[in-house]
Amino acid sequence: xxxxxxxxxxxxxxxxxxxxxxxxxxxxxxxxxxxxxxxxxxxxxxxxxxxxxxxxxxxxxxxxxxxxxxxxxxx
Numbered sequence: 001x002x003x004x005x006x007x008x009x010x011x012x013x014x015x016x017x018x019x020x021x022x023x024x025x026x027x028x029x030x031x032x033x034x035x036x037x038x039x040x041x042x043x044x045x046x047x048x049x050x051x052x053x054x055x056x057x058x059x060x061x062x063x064x065x066x067x068x069x070x071x072x073x074x075x
Contacts, residue, residue, distance in 0.1 A: 039065050
């Protein structure tokens, strides 16, 4: 019941060949366009999840992505 288009969010990502098929759930991803970089992260919310801990997990995942991106920009 969201009032916005979620865009990319989770889902399966992987490969299929004659010999192998391998998939993973993409709960971290990035979308690069000519003028924008958007980072996405998700969490596995279940009945026992604690909202504050899940939010912290999302912050940590996004911080990891940002850290990877900024590694190449330091002198």
